[in-house]
Amino acid sequence: MDSPTKPRGGRRKAADAPMVWRMGKLHVNLTVNGEARELVVEPGTTLLEALRDGLGLTGTKKSCDRGECGACTVHRDGRRILACMTLAAMQGRRHITTIEGLERNGELHPLQQAFIEHDGFQCGFCTPGQIMSGAAVIEEARAGWPSAATADVKRPFGLADLSKAEIRERMSGNLCRCACYPNIVDALADTAKRG
């Protein structure tokens, strides 16, 4: 069964208008790593499963599948999220970036390069999630977001305030069992400093 979504841009419909139930195989149009893609998923398919199984983007990892480890971190419309805890069918028109899309013109993202230089990984399994999270951490700091490590949330925050203690707190949603945390922090601090 294939039930299209209601086109966006239409105005609110009346309360008594029937809702469109989508079931069976759903088609979802979105942008992944800069390319328009169509996913064919079931209502309960997570974004993680759709990326891995549907698009073959296996850089995004399934580790806990419960939002408790960060291995599936991707960006949605520029923000870091967990692909295991959102449904693929809810991503229509969204822009998703995975680790495979972080390179620009065949060049590694500076943070990817910094992870290599600082040895920010061992087995490498959590690494895509760490890097996607880390890239977003720098943007969040630039946007002035405080964290639990911020001494006074009332004060404005800026990229220059992104201390190692701040990085540690902000990266705590990405577990690493090989435990490369200090190197990950160094890679981020270095990248943030270089702007």
Next chain:
Amino acid sequence: MRVLALARPEDPAQAIAAHAADPALAFIAGGTDLLGLIKDHAALPERLLDINHLPGMSRIETLPDGALRIGALVRMSDLAAHSDVRARFPVIAEALLFAASGQLRNMASIGGNIMQRTRCAYFRDEDDLACNKRRPGSGCSARHGVNRNHAIFGWSDACVATSPSDLAVALCALDAAVIVRGPSGERSIAFFDFHRLPGDMPERDNVLERGDLIVAIEVSASAPARGSHYLKVRDRQSYEFALVSAAAVVELDDRRIRSARLALGGVAHKPWRLAQAEAALRGAALDDAEDLRSAISLSFAAARPLEHNSFKVELAKRAALRALQIAGARA
């Protein structure tokens, strides 16, 4: 996951009517709690209503009387980063920032946050253990099981679970209101009344009925909340639910407490207000730690720890005291 159908209502009335009519339907916003429950078979909705596009529910506003109105679809990270919230209600920003992770805060909605279900390991177990919250009448595995993380206040033999939301503790201390729209219109529920104690119906976490949709949270500006703080105690430094937490909102006259509002997390099936302590704290000197401590202790006469969590009684007193002192220093 066993979800059969998905729809995206564009009007709250439509969503409310569908939810009221269909017991196998659930709202989904961020999904960060619901999807975990579905994967663990602790929730079995067949149909999901994606409410993320409902209009007017994603705004953070200051109302004419100075009250803060937080749309139910506002994301945790946006609320925590909001400069007005940080300045006027630091307890809210802190409760959010000490919760979950950066990724989850970008996803989870405020309405969903306060609806989070307990982290009791027996409730969440994907193999469907005895749990009255999950399967009424099946028993409570935690009552005589591993219950370090469980309640010390207000539990029943049917359920000893705790409520996991940090934000809810802060909102409870702030005397916030939950704005709910249901089949018969909109109503405001005092935050303290929103969550329930387990009693003999632990399957119900809160007072919402079928068809009820949280549209916003309102925090009154009648008392200043600049002097507020959220303190979270946990084994891990970050990314963990609270073992015990304390939210304090304090107003001072000189160095004496004019009013103190205290709520605890991690100790009960709902955010736990320390009403007796609050009354006794009126007029107390902020710098007299012993006096503050005695006042706080009044609220702990009702504490009934379980086999593995008796330490929470003392820990919660100390957390409340420190939250009170830090909030007072800001007031």
Next chain:
Amino acid sequence: MNSVGQAISRADGPLKVAGKARYTADIAIEGAAHAAIVPSVIANGRTVSIDTAAAEQAAGVIAVFTWRNMPRLNPTPKPWSHLHPHGQGYLPLQDDRIHYSGQPIALVVATTLAQATHAGTLIQVEYEEDKPVVFGPDSVADAFDPPQFLWPVNSSVGDAERGLAAAAVKVERTYTTADRHHNQMEPHASTAVWRADGSLTLYETTQHIFGARELVSIVLGLPPEKITVISKFVGGGFGGKAYVWPHTLLAAVAARQVGRPVRLQLTRANMYSMVGHQAATIQTISLGAEKTGRLTAIRHQNISPTSPFDGYIEYAALGTRSLWPATGGISTMHRIVRVNRNTPTAMRSPHEAVGHFALESAMDELAYATGTDPVALRLLNDTEIDPHSGRPFSTRALGECLTQGAARFGWDQRSPEPRSMRDGALLTGQGVAAAIYTHWRWPSKARVTLRSDGTALVEVGSHEIGGGTYTVMQQIAADVLGMALDKVTVALGDTRLPASHASIGSATMANAGASVMLAAKAARDKAIELAVTGKDAPLAGAAAEDILVSDGVLSAAPSNVSATYAELLARNGLQRLEGEGAYDPVEEANGTKAIFSFSAVFAEVRVDPDLGTARVSRLVGAYDAGRIINPKTARSQAIGGMIWGVGQALLEQSETDPTTGRFVNRNFSGYLVPANADIPELDALFVGGFDEEASPLGAKGLGELTAVSVAPAIANAVYHATGRRIRDLPITIEKLL
């Protein structure tokens, strides 16, 4: 141009940071079905009935297996032992017995994982339940003297009892450690693909491809040459992927039965019952000493749980046999208890990491009892002779670990009294602990091939589990060959490669590395021979030992004639030139020297006296792991090990439900591994030198050593901070309130 000893960035780094390293579950297999395990919810009893009708009817379901229709498997070798590569002797779906909670009682195979998982929930099971035995005061009374499976179970040198009786100062204490789970970030996965010729390819998350092949061969009755096991990248092992666990067998059999490839990946919750764990310990230590602190007697006894069917021993007192000498005597003893759980297994760092918590905590207690500085006490008791075997140590730089570590840490600034140091409202404490770690010597083969394009290929049936195997093997071969690093490619993780050992026991560098070195030498020597005696030999007349190779160019000073590998091969009409390496060392126990790694760990903690929270603020680890091949990857292993120690000390415990015998906290929100915010700046220094007994490379084991004695250093620091001696890990809030 030697790369060994240089801080080289990882060869597989560009793949790993780009998400292009393919782990087992990332490998797409055409037509693969997906399997989900249905676990038992009871821990003891049997299944009376298993109704699979609804599951079989469910959408996408291909097959449902229970003990009734699962083919019978060959038994694994007896007696059960870790000399064989099976995690546990009890095989899945073979009878109606239930021995542990989470035991597989059915396997659903379906087109998609979601279908398999959903169908699993439709299976109705009726149990006959017996009360499970759990590890605790009641069951410990039934502890027994187990059969040996690695080292002797008990040991006695001298007369420890008499030494204790005569001791001027005695410390007698019981220390306990919690059950823990590996929790690798990558869940175990197995994809089984049968070919038309009856051969089997297993894509496997394993630290031991050849072991997996051996065990699957035995259990399935399939000749090993018909089995290929592939494991190119492993997302963390830590011992938990070293042995074959039931899911691998289930995937292989299910794939054969349904006639298509089957992938079985454990869920996070599965990882608490389908694969092993580190068993809890109850350890009793008695130290006798002179008033100076010189040890006169040591007695160390351990009790740990095992499964109803296998006799896993956590050899907690192993390190105690060799770390400190005692003039009177040393005795050690291990007992085990059968409880309803699956078989425990090796977990970083098996035996030593749990045992050193007791030994090195007791040493700290002795330091306070004798009024001796904890570093000085250890220096006083240092030795050059292994107290257990009487052999001299090959190398033992423990003294340097202690003194250099102390200097780096600033130990001389420590005020010895407990509760005497503060940082504002927080109590500060500093502690130290020393460690000894087993060195394994195992055979390994490797092949190094010089290719006509001037590059080289290293082939060794080893594994990349995070230790940097692709990188260090490249370094070793490149140096021996005299070739640039980027000209050397390394192939790992495939049983079609030369056979190597398990990547466990911190043994890969010293053993697999040695075989690569030998293979590279063999290839180089063949090339040199060609240069001297081959067709149009450019270096004819030169003595082979005078020939140098640098950047792929062979030359013999003072002549300025030279030839590249590529030219030599071309000149002799060769596409390739292969060197074989077979490293076959004498087992450590049979050598003339006692070979161990050593360390000293210095910890600083800050304790909030009101809230009971202890956080590590500083760690310095000083290591004697012999020669360090790559300081960059070695440092990463070291900080990783330290963080494992932080987890052991402060966070990690698998809690057992007292009634149902089930591990309760089966996920990352319940089982707490350290997060980034738990970890301060860490400092690792390497003080060891070349150990020729340990390996031709001079390297001793490192990876596991680094997780040993972090916990006692932290516990000793907590004592120093608070005056409270915590003898039960982890040190959680309630213990410090």
